[in-house]
Amino acid sequence: MNLLELKDISKIYGNVKALQDINLEVSQGEWLSIMGPSGSGKSTMMNIIGCMDKPSNGSVILDGADISKESARGLTDIRRDKIGLIFQQFHLISYLTALENVMVAQYYHSMPDEKEALEALDRVGLGERAKHLPSQLSGGEQQRVCIARALINYPMLILADEPTGNLDEANESIVLDIFKQMHADGRTIIVVTHDPEVALQAQRTVVLEHGKVARIINNEQDTGR
């Protein structure tokens, strides 16, 4: 069953066609990666899937509903209820502790629950660092807080933009292990990445070039997984 369908999606900024006639289906529980050079339309596609932007043409079907014509308020609701976002720069709130950064996502979703937030931090190995401010955490730790925050409201879709882009090898490995665990738990994951090693962890890789899908690689077949 498809969780996400992009039908003839285009995004035009003035005279620039950032995305052209994109068609893509992502099934429930799938791990998909999106690759491509700078300017290929990866971020635009992520913004549209993440309900932070609207397509110029085409439709986005998420969980059976067309969200491409939703109002800004409607998109906020969908983003809050159905999508967990992970960023390259972590984007933690500097004056909130790790725990508060997770709880703030609960607060804007429904109701803060400190016990549950602590458990989420525990799952990414940061239970002991819950009371630290982002400035007191390493890059890898900040990314793990960002993951705990993305997962706290049980989203249908995890959307990660270069999640290992700012991490060293050791932390990249820790974060990828968490992604593998999320996938094993049945989460649907879309990862935008430059790194072929990271892309290879997904079941399929969509390669974008000049705003179009250049090819789709089935990693499981290629690697014999």
Place this chain on the structure above:
Amino acid sequence: MNDKPLSTLNIALLNLRRKVFRTMGLVLLAALLAFTLLAGSVLSQSLDNGLNNLSQRMGADILAVPYGYEANVQGALLRGEPSTFYFDELTTERIAAVGGVIDVSPQLYLATLDSSCCAYPVQLIGFDPQTDFAITPWVSQTLDAPLTAGQIVIGSSLSGEVGQKLEFFNKSFVIVARLEKTGMGFDTSVFMDLDSARQLAQYSKRAGGHPVADNANLISSVMVRVQDGLNTKDVANDILQSYGKDGVRVVVAEDMISDVSSSLRGLTGYILVLIAILWILTVGVLLIVTAVTINSRRREFSLFRVLGATKGKLMRLILCESSIVSLIGTVAGMLAAALVVFPFSTFISMQLGLPYLQPSLPVLALLFVLCFIISLVPACLASIYGAVRIGKLELSRTIKEAE
């Protein structure tokens, strides 16, 4: 970590607490505005009250004084500046004979360098209880009998209770009454009957000499009341023409009030301009600070939006932050103003050299409420401006800019 559950108020408090310098700067600005508003309003209202009460409380239409002391009598009456000047008491009878004059009463001014009641020089005023119409009406307690030797009435700003004794030139006096607040020099003066004042001059002679000690017929001024319907200035001119050659000069109360009024208009004008400039400055600074803050917190606000915060919730967050800062600043500023304006009202009044009468409690309460509201307006304007700016944030672009 904060023990309170996460809420808009709590997020705002966390932000303000962890950005101490920015918060302190904004609180200081709000405090400065509230301080100026309240202190300026009370000051301006007190001066206005002082002026309104001046003519009513002075009692006399004309003051006759010795040549060259016209300014001194104003200083003594308005500011309580100790002054000593004298002419013959026969002047009282002569002025009483001038047409249009219905009441006259002599006063004798003595100055003391210190006394047990005060930390500053005090004006001692001897008056004739039989003919007085300027002092007695403002005695707050009813006097059972006219003042006698050894009894004094004190101004409202002087310390001492009825029944207590005060010493001047080693001579003891009993306080029998206190004047109501007049906002004039009377507030820091001590009143006694003429004979007691003359006797006191004898005591002061031992301490360094006094003209009254050598000539018991001297007085300092004559308070004159003019018949209703007559032009006071005409009567003053008559007095001057008749006795000017004998060294008598006149001060018309109406002119004195007019002088005070123009000084007061200038001062209250400055105060109002200062308040207006500061208010506009505060609004401007808060708008700039809000714009800068929102610009520097674009990523943070966009992230809250990404996490599901509606524009309304972000507006509440900004309003919450501005309100907390403004409330703390306003309360601190108003408290500081109250601590300066009320305990030091006598000092302020003396420094200004203008009649100064603090407003009544209900008027003060109204001033507090108005200043409180006006102080909070800039924060509300800044919040509205902030909310408009936040509404224009483009999530995808702002998040991407930070990458």
